[in-house]
Amino acid sequence: MQSEIAKLAHLQEVEQEIVALTAQRATYPRRVAAREAALRETGRQLEENVKAIAHEVVTRRRLESDIDDLRQKAQRYRAQLEGVQSDGQMKALEHQIAFCRQEIDRLEEVEFASLVQTETLEEQQRKLHETLANLKLALANEEAEARQGMARDEKKQAELAQERSAMRADIEASLLAEYDRIASSRKTAVARVEGQRCSACQMMVRPQRWNEIRQGAAHFCESCGRFLHYDPAVDLTDAMHLPATTKKPVGLAKSTPHSHAAAAGFDHPPRED
Ligand SMILES: [Zn+2]
Secondary structure, eight states: OHHHHHHHHHHHHHHHHHHHHHHHHHHHHHHHHHHHHHHHHHHHHHHHHHHHHHHHHHHHHHHHHHHHHHHHHHHHHHHHHTTOOSHHHHHHHHHHHHHHHHHHHHHHHHHHHHHHHHHHHHHHHHHHHHHHHHHHHHHHHHHHHHHHHHHHHHHHHHHHHHHHHHHHHTSOHHHHHHHHHHHHHHSOSEEEEETTEETTTOOBOOHHHHHHHHTTOBEEOTTTOOEEEOOTTTOOHHHHHSOTTOOOOTTOSSOOOGGGGGGGOBOOOOOOO
C-alpha cells in the first residue's frame, strides 16, 4: 500500500509542477507589459521634455522682441531729449529712459535663466534618449526570453501531462478517486510525515501510528485527512535522536523497505461527506 502512496506523492509532485508552470507562463506577458509600460513612460517624459525646450525657445524669442521694443523706445526718448523745452519734460524723459534700461536688464536676466533651463532640459533629454534605448533593448530581451520560456514551459508541461496520465492509469481507481476528493477540498491530498508530524497541518501523529508508518503501513492524517507519505530519505527524526558520535546513515535506523508495505494494512480516512 505504501508504494501506492509513494505513487500518489509522485503524482502530486507532477500535478503541482504543472500548476507551477501554468503560473510561470502567466508571468511572461506581465513582465513584457511592465517593460512596455516603462518604455511608454519614458517616451512620455521625452515628449514633455521636447515641449519644454520648445517653450523656452518661444519664451526667449518673445523676450528678444520685448527687449528690442524697449531699446527702440529708449532711442525715441533720447531723440526727444534734443528738442526738450522744460526741466519737467527733461526729467520725465530721463525717467522713461531709466525705466526702459531697468526693464531691459530684467528681461535679459529672465532670458539668461531660460538659457540655463534649456541646458538642464537638453541634458535631461540626452539621458532620456539613453534610457529609451536601454529600455528598448530590455524589452527586446524580455520578449525573446518570454518566447523561449513559454516554448520551454509548454514543452515541459506537455511532457508532465503525459507523465500524469500514465501515472493516473497506474494507480488503483478507488485510491485515485480518494486522492482527487481530498485534493479538491484541500489543494493537496498527500502530506509528507516527518518527525512524527503531518507536514501539511503540523499535527503530531500518535506514537503507535508513527511506528507503523515507519514500518511501511499507510495511514491518513487524523487531523487533516490527507494521505501520509513517509519518505525515510528525508526524515531526520531517527538521526536527531541518535547520539552525535554515532555515524549511522540518516533514515536507515528503523525504516522498513517499501516492498513490505502492502502487508502492513491500511486504515480508513476520516470522510467529510
Ligand atoms: Zn494533517
